[in-house]
């Protein structure tokens with residue numbers, strides 16, 4: 001049984017087809033990257049898989065449970081990185097993650113450990129609206145992981161993060177995956193996809209163009225040294241971040 005089984009997912013916004021008939025299965029313990037340029041449909045696809053957005057067509061199960069309509073049985077088993085704008089207002093970083101922890105019945109000490117793991121112990125007393133973009137992003141990742149979910153969804157987790165913190169987050173996410181968790185992340189960054197992912201789904205214009213281990217995608221594409229070349233071969237366009 002796949003950890004995630006998405007079939008024929010489609011979402012339109014007016015005349016824009018954000019996600020166009022995407023079928024994707026993710027194995028338990030797999031690290032899948034959804035790679036694509038701006039507007040490729042990555043966020044919309046992820047939101048449908050998370051059960052946060054209703055597909056116009058298609059269906060999704062996560063851990064063998066349907067995600068739509070909203071499925072309370074799944075909430076404690078999946079971790080979704082929310083946008084920083086979804087934080088509870090006026091709480092400090094520590095209060096924020098303690099609130100998440102208590103919702104899930106997780107000890108406060110575990111929440112503090114997560115603050116340390118994302119390098120935010122010295123910002124624990126800072127209000128969430130006073131965190132930098134990268135700090136807020138790291139807090140949102142810690143909040144998504146605090147209840148030790150079986151399946152983790154991260155939407156461009158390193159987008160606003162400086163290179164050193166990015167490396168630390170890569171180590172953190174690899175460690176979570178090594179401990180058997182299924183991880184799905186969207187990214188603009190080829191190097192991130194290559195460094196972290198067992199398989200990469202290359203997306204453009206709402207469609208998944210190719211799925212496979214990064215090395216296989218490259219090996220299967222004549223003259224390709226990097227995923228950039230694979231994207232060029234698939235679309236005829238340069239990949240732009």
Ligand SMILES: Nc1ncnc2c1ncn2[C@@H]1O[C@H](COP(=O)(O)OP(=O)(O)OP(=O)(O)O)[C@@H](O)[C@H]1O
Nearest residue numbers: 013016017018036037038039040041042043044045
């Ligand atoms: N709520 C919305 N209403 C209308 N159009 C939308 C909405 N959300 C996304 N779109 C459009 O759907 C397409 C896919 O957007 P989406 O955010 O899923 O892509 P993305 O790959 O995550 O992009 P980015 O990397 O820039 O976040 C884009 O053309 C976008 O403009």
